[in-house]
Amino acid sequence: MMISVHELSKGYGDIQALEGLSFEVQGGELFGVLGPDGAGKSTLFRILLSLLLPGSGTVRVGGLDPVRDLHALRKKVGYMPGKFALYEDLSVEENLQFFASVFGTTPAANYELIKEVYQQIEPFKKRPAGKLSGGMKQKLALSCALIHRPELLVLDEPTTGVDAVSRSEFWALLKKLKAHGITILVATPYMDEAALCDRVALMQKGRLLTVASPGEVVRDFEGLFYGVSGGHPYGLIQACRAFEPVVSVFPFGEELHVRFNRDDEAAEHLVDHLKSSGFSGAVVRPIAPNIEDCFMALMATENDLKG
Amino acid sequence: MDAAAQRAGGAAIRVEDLVKRFGSFTANDRLNFSVASGEIFGFLGANGAGKTTAIKILCGLSAPTSGRVEVAGYDVARYPEQVKRRIGYMSQHFSLYNDLTVYENIRLFGAIYGLSLSVIRERSDQLLRRLDLKEQRNRLLGTLSLGWKQKLAFSVAILHRPHIVFLDEPTSGVDPITRRQFWEQIYQAANEGITVFVTTHYLDEAEYCQRVSIMVEGRIAALDTPKALKEQGRSESMNEVFLKLTRPN
Numbered sequence: 001m002m003i004s005v006h007e008l009s010k011g012y013g014d015i016q017a018l019e020g021l022s023f024e025v026q027g028g029e030l031f032g033v034l035g036p037d038g039a040g041k042s043t044l045f046r047i048l049l050s051l052l053l054p055g056s057g058t059v060r061v062g063g064l065d066p067v068r069d070l071h072a073l074r075k076k077v078g079y080m081p082g083k084f085a086l087y088e089d090l091s092v093e094e095n096l097q098f099f100a101s102v103f104g105t106t107p108a109a110n111y112e113l114i115k116e117v118y119q120q121i122e123p124f125k126k127r128p129a130g131k132l133s134g135g136m137k138q139k140l141a142l143s144c145a146l147i148h149r150p151e152l153l154v155l156d157e158p159t160t161g162v163d164a165v166s167r168s169e170f171w172a173l174l175k176k177l178k179a180h181g182i183t184i185l186v187a188t189p190y191m192d193e194a195a196l197c198d199r200v201a202l203m204q205k206g207r208l209l210t211v212a213s214p215g216e217v218v219r220d221f222e223g224l225f226y227g228v229s230g231g232h233p234y235g236l237i238q239a240c241r242a243f244e245p246v247v248s249v250f251p252f253g254e255e256l257h258v259r260f261n262r263d264d265e266a267a268e269h270l271v272d273h274l275k276s277s278g279f280s281g282a283v284v285r286p287i288a289p290n291i292e293d294c295f296m297a298l299m300a301t302e303n304d305l306k307g
Numbered sequence: 308m309d310a311a312a313q314r315a316g317g318a319a320i321r322v323e324d325l326v327k328r329f330g331s332f333t334a335n336d337r338l339n340f341s342v343a344s345g346e347i348f349g350f351l352g353a354n355g356a357g358k359t360t361a362i363k364i365l366c367g368l369s370a371p372t373s374g375r376v377e378v379a380g381y382d383v384a385r386y387p388e389q390v391k392r393r394i395g396y397m398s399q400h401f402s403l404y405n406d407l408t409v410y411e412n413i414r415l416f417g418a419i420y421g422l423s424l425s426v427i428r429e430r431s432d433q434l435l436r437r438l439d440l441k442e443q444r445n446r447l448l449g450t451l452s453l454g455w456k457q458k459l460a461f462s463v464a465i466l467h468r469p470h471i472v473f474l475d476e477p478t479s480g481v482d483p484i485t486r487r488q489f490w491e492q493i494y495q496a497a498n499e500g501i502t503v504f505v506t507t508h509y510l511d512e513a514e515y516c517q518r519v520s521i522m523v524e525g526r527i528a529a530l531d532t533p534k535a536l537k538e539q540g541r542s543e544s545m546n547e548v549f550l551k552l553t554r555p556n
Contacts, residue, residue, distance in 0.1 A: 036482030
């Protein structure tokens with residue numbers, strides 16, 4: 001067991017940032033934490049990393065208590081925070097050397113682990129870190145987080161604001177690190193990345209809504225989904241929402257995804273409703289939900305909001 | 308649409324042979340495109356492809372090395388102030404003030420765009436009602452979630468009813484529900500006649516645009532409707548179109 005969290009809570013004054021979290025992460029797992037801004041993802045990570053004291057509850061990381069055993073713990077974990085936190089006025093190479101020496105090692109000792117990432121920025125090793133492009137900064141931060149060969153790598157939204165191609169390259173790198181046996185805990189707002197994790201936890205307002213594999217999230221979801229197209233999306237959204245049995249309507253690429261309660265026979269009449277609302281070309285087809293549909297449904301249930 | 312835009316033949320944006328160089332680096336390499344009035348136009352590209360450079364030029368914040376750019380019917384190089392009055396802008400980095408209240412932010416930006424206090428009050432009420440933020444009117448902005456801030460920032464960017472609104476990665480890091488609510492705001496604005504020029508890294512959002520351009524290394528590598536781009540590239544999704552163009556090997 002790499003991480004074990006039991007009834008963890010944390011408050012800041014009146015604000016309850018984490019409320020009764022319990023979950024476990026196995027060694028070698030690629031574990032995703034999903035949730036909107038303010039859900040408590042960073043607070044959770046910082047407690048696991050010994051950077052913040054828990055309010056109440058039990059936390060174990062690599063068998064250690066982050067409060068009591070913080071020095072031993074920090075040797076076992078690597079952390080890439082959401083904001084670039086390296087030394088901008090040190091060069092690429094100097095940053096790497098600095099973080100290696102802090103952990104009592106050298107870049108050469110663990111070069112094989114970071115090679116894949118570091119090679120891409122090595123041509124710029126004399127450049128100050130502050131002068132790198134966003135993508136290169138990210139690769140340097142990852143190299144520095146890995147330089148002491150941690151057992152657990154914690155990444156806080158490493159791909160936010162990153163383009164689709166660079167995102168898929170970054171995830172290919174994570175897969176390779178996983179193959180080295182490193183446990184990876186990663187927060188992301190991108191639902192397509194959830195599908196690439198072994199298991200995911202969905203967080204909202206300091207609580208865990210679900211912890212499951214991406215396959216289970218989709219399989220266990222109870223609801224009926226239809227894809228709707230054939231009309232100007234804005235008008236079509238309004239028309240679908242006006243149909244009483246509809247639970248939620250969200251645009252999804254070239255279609256709208258419309259959700260009904262399970263076994264709601266009224267769903268069959270959606271197409272007639274749309275046609276009589278002036279969308280003569282409306283096409284309605286049953287679809288299997290994807291992980292983003294399921295998460296939105298879970299989040300919406302919590303929010304009690306229609307659409 | 309005002310008279311100048313009508314002279315431009317209904318085009319909200321017209322870009323001819325736009326070039327921008329920084330020393331020996333060409334950030335924008337002969338861009339040619341136009342955006343129709345009322346269109347939702349997606350401006351896509353990888354990080355570093357030159358999107359933000361082009362947007363800054365379109366907004367009159369940076370001068371092109373060569374080429375001609377017309378926005379809202381005005382030549383941006385000659386009449387930058389006329390252009391600025393007719394556009395709204397929302398950046399990927401949050402642009403409102405965290406230490407002002409919701410209403411103070413609205414009032415500040417309304418005043419910057421030259422609206423009278425009575426108009427600001429009226430539009431502020433309307434805007435807060437639409438966003439269901441009336442209760443939060445006097446709350447410090449810094450205490451709102453990112454999703455609410457972004458929805459508010461968009462409403463503030465169109466408070467002065469601009470001809471065109473430029474949105475630079477407005478949905479980065481926002482949760483999936485808020486992201487879609489944000490797009491409904493975009494549809495609503497477009498429905499009211501505002502031209503929307505938007506960049507995003509979420510390729511499902513490219514599908515919500517009427518037309519999409521994809522920049523690769525300073526050049527526009529493709530420009531068409533999402534449907535046509537998928538057909539031309541024999542791709543299932545915009546994600547695939549994007550991957551094929553940005554990483555041809």
